Amino acid sequence: MDLRNFGIGSPIFSMIEDMLDFPEDQQESKSKNNPSRAYVRDAKAMAATPADVVEYPNSYVFIVDMPGIKASEIKVQLENDNVLVVSGQRKRVKEKDDKDGVKYLRMERRVGKLMRKFALPDNANMEAISAVCQDGVLTVTVEKMPPPEPKKPKTIEVKVA
Numbered sequence: 001m002d003l004r005n006f007g008i009g010s011p012i013f014s015m016i017e018d019m020l021d022f023p024e025d026q027q028e029s030k031s032k033n034n035p036s037r038a039y040v041r042d043a044k045a046m047a048a049t050p051a052d053v054v055e056y057p058n059s060y061v062f063i064v065d066m067p068g069i070k071a072s073e074i075k076v077q078l079e080n081d082n083v084l085v086v087s088g089q090r091k092r093v094k095e096k097d098d099k100d101g102v103k104y105l106r107m108e109r110r111v112g113k114l115m116r117k118f119a120l121p122d123n124a125n126m127e128a129i130s131a132v133c134q135d136g137v138l139t140v141t142v143e144k145m146p147p148p149e150p151k152k153p154k155t156i157e158v159k160v161a
Contacts, residue, residue: 051063058143059144061139061140066086083119087113088114088115089114
């Protein structure tokens with residue numbers, strides 16, 4: 001492959017630059033169409049956070065794996081009145097003997113941000129949302145609003161002229 005065409009101003013270089021973690025102050029305001037680092041970080045977090053969504057007759061249940069995160073460190077938020085956002089961050093455990101030459105030989109468990117976003121349907125009751133975390137699994141229950149009562153037909157009296 002000829003790399004002479006991939007100079008510093010090339011789109012390939014700027015995409016790679018966005019994927020790397022350069023400090024924000026090193027980047028001048030660039031007018032490019034690449035996704036921001038925050039967007040890429042959030043996309044990676046969402047792809048790495050498995051979830052199940054179950055619909056029951058009276059509720060929606062979101063089951064999200066949040067391994068290694070304490071319940072007090074998990075955020076469950078409602079954005080834009082209908083987007084359920086579940087997030088947390090798993091930090092790398094510092095070994096007590098790090099200074100004594102201990103090092104990881106393999107690191108497969110993900111560390112970093114975990115996040116999922118769910119667009120809630122129109123019949124979701126935004127005032128009745130509960131969340132429970134047990135054994136690293138977060139269960140968020142969103143109650144459904146009762147269906148609207150069918151409108152009774154209005155009877156109009158017919159007068160004799």
